[in-house]
Amino acid sequence: MPANTLKDHKAEQRIVGTRVWLSLFFMVVLVFVLIARLFYLQVLRYDEMSTQSEENRVLLQTIPPVRGLIYDTHGKLLAMNRSSRSLTIVRERAGDLDQLIENISTLVPVTDNERRRFDQRLRRRRPYEPIPLKFNLNDEQIATIAVNQFRLPGVEIDADLVRYYPEGCIFSHSVGYVGRINDRELRTLDPALYSGTHVTGKIGLEKYYESILLGKPGYQEVETNARGRVLRVLNQVPSEPGKDLELYLDTELQKVAIEALDGRRGAIVAMDPKTGGVLAMVSNPSFDPNLFVTGIDYETFNGLNKNIERPLYNRATLGEYPPASTIKPVVGLALLANGIVDKNTRIYDQGWFQLPGSEHRFRNWKRRGDGWVNLPKAIFRSNDTFFYNQAGKLGIDRMHDFLSQFGLGRRTGIDIGEERPGLLPSREWKRGVYGQPWYPGETVIAIIGQGYNLATPLQLAEFTTILANRGKHVQPRLVKEDMPDIQSPDWGHDVDVSDEDWDLIIDSMEDVIKNPRGTAHWRIGRDLKYRIAGKTGTAQVVSIPQGEEYDAEQLKEFERDHSLFVAFAPIEDPQIAISVIVENDKGAANVAKTIMDHYLLPRLNPSLTNGLSVDEALKAKVRN
């Protein structure tokens, strides 16, 4: 090697030696950097780091409370919590997700929809959190997964309590349903109370009594590993289950009522006049609330929401219909109480009424007229002309003031959130909405419950209850016990009318059914086993042009008149007050009669229940 001969070994050793000492110096510096770093973390930031370490280790876990149950009046469960098993995947441990789901689908079916929803959840959750793929596994599926667990890494079966409505669509509008908390609710709900709870009441009692049903979550301090797996429970505060609700609703009666509607659109409210308890509340057609609990898919929801028959819509409290002739008894009371008519006042009805100085004819429903008509006849014949004649004397102001005592035009305050106030027109109302004065002709149509008048079936039931109680107001409600946290408004005042006037009106209402000329006699008035007071009504859906004949056949189905009926029975001791509306069809009275028969006959004839009280008999039936 020629280069070698030229090498100055001493000098070279010196160079290397210098460099070694130099690097040693740098190393010492770097080691001090390391030591400084360790000192910084372990001494200067010790407090902070040990706190974080403790937080890492101890996790505060929520124990979700068990949601309160809902029972009908006889102790039958209307809303319960069912244990549901779901298949979840922990992504961190799953390996190839597509392959894993492929493997799962050979054991239990995985629909495209489930897969899509899983992918959506996947994006939001942490890798160590179990993400549900399938809900509501049956025993066989659980067993299949368990047997194959070894080749399904990251797959777990989770148990969860899921709301279940065993009666399906029977009570969907009154009991309502729970659903997953959405973004808007997330902002308003108390996060402390809802930690660990994924659902909240969406409509009906489930929403109105949410704070009662929810309960209080408990907490446990657990030692976890980094994956959140609980290794040890350190401390525990148990959760408080939500309170149960007992309703006035009667499942049997509700089913009878739905059956009586025979598939027609309509609403029914039956109340106990003594308590105000709602015995049945029907809005037909209905839907299965269980669809909403674990999340309804878009197609199904759209199908329900866009359905022309509007199954999601609670007709009983949201449906605003012209009350039509059903308010005639109340109007009659107003005429009596204001001294405008007495039992002897009569008019001659030739089939129509004209305001002085006007050509317009307000027609009676029976175009040929009813001849001489007094107030009782005006009620049992449902004569319009009689009332037209009194309109000017009563006036809109007095009519409005008197009728509002019966709950028309304002919410009843029932313990369901979804309620509309209906409309009881007044001078002020018209000026406010239309900026126009009130015209006398409007009083003429308002007095027979048409025109601007609107009422919900619940309001019809409420004023019928007040009639049944001869003025005593009771608050319509579904839940038997008063709930301290829930303040339901109570606007009701008893109506002060003389006994004589009450007798006259109620007798007239009895004649609606009993008198052979009564408007409901031929439908339900024969072979009566108890005394019924009632009133029919026919609500126009489209107004019939002046001078044209009404022909149901010519009108499209949705333009036909609604049939209304309100009633209470037995007259001497009212036990049930009822309002029925059948949309675009006839026969509301028959529906009411069927329900009253079912409710009253066993109560009036104890031999049918082996001497037990009806309540006892029905409770015994539920228990079996």
Added chain:
Amino acid sequence: MAEQDFVRQLNDDHGFTQTRGWSETFHIDFLLVGLLMILCCAGLLILYSASGKDMGVVIRQSLYMLVGFVGMGVIAQLSPRMLMRFSPWMYAGGVVLLLAVLFMGIQSKGAQRWIQLPFIRFQPSEIIKLIMPIVVAAYLANRPLPPSFRDIAVTLTIIGVPVILIAKQPDLGTSLLIGSSGAFVLLLAGLRKRLIFSAIMLAIPAVFVFWQFLMRDYQKQRVLTFLNPESDPWGAGWNIIQSKIAIGSGGLYGKGWLQGTQSHLDFLPESHTDFIIAVLAEEMGLVGCLMLLAIYALIIGRGFFITLKAQTLFGRLLAGSITLTFFVYIFVNIGMVSGLLPVVGVPLPFVSRGGTSLVTLMAGFGMLMSVHTHKTFHHRMR
């Protein structure tokens, strides 16, 4: 016989040893062996805790240590002259193996680092770790110092080829270690300060090229995460955040052996491999860390002693490079675990779990001993 006398005389002249002792006979540096044994015992204690009291892991690791000590002894028997003579062949073989990895290696966890032979699977990059300082030292030892530009260029090529091949696998930690072990030889050989300065200037565009063309996304992610670990606290930042918590919560005296919650409750990932120092820091505190650093310091001190006492230029360059590389292991590992440096896969010598790097390190120390005990080499060459 005569030759041996001659040797002894020369030794006497240099005043290194009066007599030919145990150390020379067996080519073993007993002080170094003693220090390494202490380190191994400490390592096993930490590993036992970090692995969650898994005796199996500890036994496997001690078997590797045994293999490592034996390998160290065997390599120590090879004279530096032999290493020097065969270094070009070893280098060529190593590069061929790396190319083989690139084209027919086994993939695992996104990296292609292994070669499968009928009965064994191994990482050629580990072999390069040993070859690199030898070949660079051998090349420079035969040239006048300080090295000329041409020599520097050749040396950088020698270093660059395997470094790029390994970075391609990708294995950033190893290519870094190998690159620096070669660079250290160059530095020790008296690279001019002006050149070091311009190298640093060159490094800036080089970093850009590296970032743009050679680094994989996950590696870039690591660097970005290192700069701001809180940006991805549930993903790549998790390790850094958790290991800092582990270290910091250890405090001055630690939570006690086997008492660390961060590691035992699985908050600290890779707690028994690259991040094992966090376990020591959590359980033994600053005091424990300083004690470990002290053992390392003694080993490094011994390495430099050997470097300074080496009789040949080759020996000095090799020993110095091995010692410095050993230091880089420690500094990079502790630096990355404590959040000073980005996370690159560098194990903590003799403590982290894993047989390969252990055996390689031991082999390196074997070469160090060979340099120290084959003291006649320089004179024989004359």
